[in-house]
Amino acid sequence: MDARKLYEEWLTNPYFDDATKAELESIRDNDKEIQERFYAELEFGTAGLRGVIGAGLNRMNIYTVRKATQGLANYILKVGGREKGVAIAYDSRRMSPEFADEAALCLCANGIHAFVFESLRPTPELSYAVRRLGCIAGINITASHNPPEYNGYKVYWEDGAQITPPHDKGIMAEVKAVTDFSTVKTMDKAEAVQAGLYEVIGANIDDPYIAELKKQVKNQAAIDAVQKDLKIVYSPLHGTGNIPARRVLRELGFENVYVVPEQELPDGEFPTVSYPNPEAAEAFELGLKLARDIDADLVLATDPDADRLGVYVKDTKSGEYIPLTGNMSGCLLADYEISQIQQQSGLPEDGVLIKTIVTSNLADAIAKYYGVKLIEVLTGFKFIGQQILKFETTGVGTYLFGFEESYGCLIGTHARDKDAIVATMALCEAAAYYKTKNMTLWDAMIAMYERYGYYKDAVVSLSFKGMEGLAKMQEIMDNLRNQIPTHVGPYKVLSARDYKRDTITNLETGEVTPTGLPNSNVLYYDLSDDAWLCVRPSGTEPKIKLYYGVKGTSLEDAEEKSKALGDICKEMIG
Numbered sequence: 001m002d003a004r005k006l007y008e009e010w011l012t013n014p015y016f017d018d019a020t021k022a023e024l025e026s027i028r029d030n031d032k033e034i035q036e037r038f039y040a041e042l043e044f045g046t047a048g049l050r051g052v053i054g055a056g057l058n059r060m061n062i063y064t065v066r067k068a069t070q071g072l073a074n075y076i077l078k079v080g081g082r083e084k085g086v087a088i089a090y091d092s093r094r095m096s097p098e099f100a101d102e103a104a105l106c107l108c109a110n111g112i113h114a115f116v117f118e119s120l121r122p123t124p125e126l127s128y129a130v131r132r133l134g135c136i137a138g139i140n141i142t143a144s145h146n147p148p149e150y151n152g153y154k155v156y157w158e159d160g161a162q163i164t165p166p167h168d169k170g171i172m173a174e175v176k177a178v179t180d181f182s183t184v185k186t187m188d189k190a191e192a193v194q195a196g197l198y199e200v201i202g203a204n205i206d207d208p209y210i211a212e213l214k215k216q217v218k219n220q221a222a223i224d225a226v227q228k229d230l231k232i233v234y235s236p237l238h239g240t241g242n243i244p245a246r247r248v249l250r251e252l253g254f255e256n257v258y259v260v261p262e263q264e265l266p267d268g269e270f271p272t273v274s275y276p277n278p279e280a281a282e283a284f285e286l287g288l289k290l291a292r293d294i295d296a297d298l299v300l301a302t303d304p305d306a307d308r309l310g311v312y313v314k315d316t317k318s319g320e321y322i323p324l325t326g327n328m329s330g331c332l333l334a335d336y337e338i339s340q341i342q343q344q345s346g347l348p349e350d351g352v353l354i355k356t357i358v359t360s361n362l363a364d365a366i367a368k369y370y371g372v373k374l375i376e377v378l379t380g381f382k383f384i385g386q387q388i389l390k391f392e393t394t395g396v397g398t399y400l401f402g403f404e405e406s407y408g409c410l411i412g413t414h415a416r417d418k419d420a421i422v423a424t425m426a427l428c429e430a431a432a433y434y435k436t437k438n439m440t441l442w443d444a445m446i447a448m449y450e451r452y453g454y455y456k457d458a459v460v461s462l463s464f465k466g467m468e469g470l471a472k473m474q475e476i477m478d479n480l481r482n483q484i485p486t487h488v489g490p491y492k493v494l495s496a497r498d499y500k501r502d503t504i505t506n507l508e509t510g511e512v513t514p515t516g517l518p519n520s521n522v523l524y525y526d527l528s529d530d531a532w533l534c535v536r537p538s539g540t541e542p543k544i545k546l547y548y549g550v551k552g553t554s555l556e557d558a559e560e561k562s563k564a565l566g567d568i569c570k571e572m573i574g
Contacts, residue, residue: 003038004031006057010038015182016055016063023055039467044068044175046168047380050143050152050541053095060095060151062102063181065141068153069103070184071175072137073110075167078174081136084158085113087201089126090141091305092239092266093151096120099141101189103153108197109185118202120266122240122306124410124419127160128212129205131416134158142305145277146541148270160416161385165518206244212414213248213422218340220252222433227253230432231296234424235260235287237276238267239304244421254428258294260287263301270304278303278310278407281323288312288321298431298441302420307381308407309420311427313441322442327360327457330403332441333423334363335448336430337401337411338370347372347400352391354384354402357499357517357524358459358534358547363403365452372400378499378520379536381408385416405457405547449555453530456558457549458566462573464542473537473544476573480523480535489568491527498523531561533569546573 010016011024027033037056042049042064049068051060076082088104090096097120104114115133117126123140130138138156146152155163155171163171178184192198217223232249234257236242242264249257262272263286270276273283278301287299291312299312299321311329312321324332334353341347351372355363356379367374377383384402391397392413403409408418411426427441434444449455464473484496484505496505497515499522504513523535530551537544546569552558 003035006038007034010055010057013181020055020061020063036466044071044172046163046172048152048154048162050146050150052149053151060099060153062098063184065099065102065153066106066184066186067178067181068175069106069139070110070178072139072155072171073107073112073185074177075171075174076112076136077110078170079136081158082112084134084136085115087115087126087129087133087135087138088141089117089121089123089129089138091123092120092268093141093143093304094148094268095151096141096268099151099153100139102186103139103141104198105186105189105192106184108192108195109187111197113197113199114192115199115201117205118200120240122244122302122419122421123154124307124415124417124421125205125209125244127156127415127417127419128209129201130156130158131160132205132208133201140305144305145275145279145303145308147275148268156417159385159389161389162380162382162417164382164386209414210244210248210251212412213425214251216412216422216426217252217429218337218344219429219433222436223253223429226432226435228255230254230428230435231256231258231294232428232431233258233260233287233291233294233296233299235263235283235301236306237263237273237278237283237301237304238265238270239276239302239306240266241302241306241420241424242266244306245302245424248421248425249428252425252429258290258296260290262286276304278308279326283310284312284323291321297435298427300424300427302424303407306420307418309423309427310407313431313445315442316440324441324445325457326403326405326407327362327455328445329407329423329427330355330405330409331360331362331366331448332445333409333411333426333430334401334403335366336433336444337426338366338372340433341400342370348398350396351398351400352387353400354387356380356383356404357522358536359403359405360455360457361530361532361549361551362448362452362455362457365455369452373397378517379404379522381410381418382416384410388413388416405459454552454554454558455549456552456562457547458562459548460546460566460570461538461543462546462570464544466542469542473542476544477521477523477535477537485525485572488525488527488533488572489565491529491531491565493525493527495526496523497526531565533565535573544573546570
């Protein structure tokens with residue numbers, strides 16, 4: 001693909017507007033920038049689109065959004081889903097409302113009804129809306145926790161989960177088949193409204209969504225007993241969580257909820273953070289300052305599309321606020337939710353806890369303790385959603401809890417994606433419950449470690465920029481795949497799982513068995529001494545992620561082992 005030739009075509013084609021052409025003219029003498037913008041199309045993958053906002057084939061703009069939507073529309077028409085319509089939500093990022101409208105008007109021009117939220121909404125509410133409205137699909141305009149220059153486009157199917165086989169490949173093929181931008185349909189918004197194809201939604205989805213969340217409360221009595229004494233600091237990180245999170249906490253009776261004022265209002269520039277990620281310590285600086293001022297019990301932050309939740313909890317013994325990783329908060333909630341179900345109604349015989357392959361083995365220990373089945377799925381919450389759908393269609397399996405290490409979980413089955421609003425509610429409920437036992441959430445975490453073992457899990461991301469970076473990432477994965485290591489530092493490799501080749505190789509016996517999971521470019525090593533390592537290129541960013549875990553005899557021992565293994569892993573990748 002000749003980048004300069006494509007660049008000139010965009011400049012001369014009357015299909016592209018003057019603002020696009022002016023932006024492209026400004027980089028005429030910058031060959032590297034032209035190459036980056038036109039060396040390839042912005043790839044529509046299983047997670048949809050995600051990229052830097054700007055003019056060009058390899059950027060997020062109204063044209064690449066329309067093209068993706070035309071492909072989706074073609075697939076919907078092919079499977080006979082026109083009459084069901086598509087729900088569309090968007091977050092607080094730059095161009096999110098505009099991209100949502102472009103997607104809607106492309107659908108309308110194809111005769112497909114578009115249900116568009118009146119203003120920004122969380123990802124899990126979009127997932128809920130798809131099923132509530134009986135839609136064939138959903139579109140969410142968001143780049144989650146990426147830096148401000150990014151935006152994205154996620155596609156959901158009628159089960160409320162992000163697209164999985166066979167629909168993902170079918171949609172991807174249709175998007176790829178759209179090669180001429182001028183063939184992409186659109187229409188005037190006023191005409192779409194007049195034709196009854198463009199419909200604005202809002203409270204008619206908000207109210208039942210919040211009602212569904214409140215059904216997930218396990219111990220209202222605990223909230224009633226201590227809510228006046230519990231102090232909660234919350235930040236939406238300039239995103240979509242502010243209104244729904246505060247609403248559900250207020251309706252449950254929590255009186256002392258303090259929102260970080262500097263981060264309360266939606267702002268696509270995310271001015272208080274370098275990037276709005278609740279995994280990052282800087283995202284909590286303002287919240288922790290407020291927490292110390294008011295002596296809060298816990299500090300919560302949701303990412304811009306409110307599907308991921310970060311948390312700090314107070315240790316009353318030291319007076320410090322301690323960050324919980326996604327594995328820690330997920331396991332804390334899993335243990336709380338399952339224990340409450342057990343106490344109040346007893347656990348169903350077919351109860352299931354679901355985690356992804358890169359999530360803590362502490363989850364396995366929790367499932368074993370309660371005698372419930374543990375199901376492991378590929379990374380991506382859509383695979384947890386896929387299991388919930390399977391339970392519903394077969395009548396076998398009762399969903400208890402599902403989570404992944406990247407700060408995402410789902411309580412209930414109202415949505416089929418991770419839901420930071422329900423997680424916020426549940427963590428506050430758990431804090432109230434433990435407070436009635438004179439315990440903090442940190443006390444509850446330590447009690448879990450004492451019961452199950454001191455598991456410590458971590459993730460390291462190695463960045464690879466541009467075209468050279470993609471080639472380097474491929475080389476690393478090929479080398480590991482073709483030469484299975486026998487040791488990772490002091491740990492012996494017991495078995496190696498290659499999810500791309502669908503093989504599990506037992507290094508002691510040489511036996512090879514299938515993984516039983518869908519094809520994915522992921523390598524996983526089961527190590528001696530309850531340790532493990534997983535190598536996975538990111539599906540949304542130019543990074544290779546190294547996930548690893550250890551089990552120690554104490555917090556200090558686990559920390560030392562984790563740090564040592566992390567250093568070894570980075571050296572191993574080079």
